Amino acid sequence: GESVGLHLPTLSVQEGDNSIINCAYSNSASDYFIWYKQESGKGPQFIIDIRSNMDKRQGQRVTVLLNKTVKHLSLQIAATQPGDSAVYFCAEGGADSGYSTLTFGKGTMLLVSP
């Protein structure tokens, strides 16, 4: 079946660096993409989303880029802080996503060293 996956299971950065977390998706019918942050012992928390009619969207210290040509999604975190340490998930949604719900990728652990 079609799925969403991540290239890097663990990303280690220094405080103050910029972080880039990547995600590949295979369902070309997906029209909604979202990034979640999951801290230890907590549920996934919304970071930022983007719809397929856009290729870039910015939030506070975060930017999501969508490249539909190569089915690639990335999350950029500027000036990474220790509090950004968590597992990050990309997810896709849309009318064609099976159960009409979000399908999650495998997750990337971001470790930020002070």
Added chain:
Amino acid sequence: DTAVSQTPKYLVTQMGNDKSIKCEQNLGHDTMYWYKQDSKKFLKIMFSYNNKELIINETVPNRFSPKSPDKAHLNLHINSLELGDSAVYFCASSSLQGNTEAFFGQGTRLTVV
């Protein structure tokens, strides 16, 4: 105010038992979900439910059943628990199916011994 709340946060039980996890959302959403997160952090949808339709992931054993007394609640009942059911279970809700942000509860860590 907690948007999506689940109880209990931890649940330890023996094989063969029947247990329930409760979920409530105060966001006024019309769609609720149950996800299972395994030891590798992989999140997999189990059920999607609104007041019109229950959508079941066909890989979910029929020992698992969602029950919704009203729009704000979606409880998860599990019969004849097995060791492989050990995982973290997340309840979530959203205002539209599949194309909007889902809000998650804090999770219930189920351990079957």
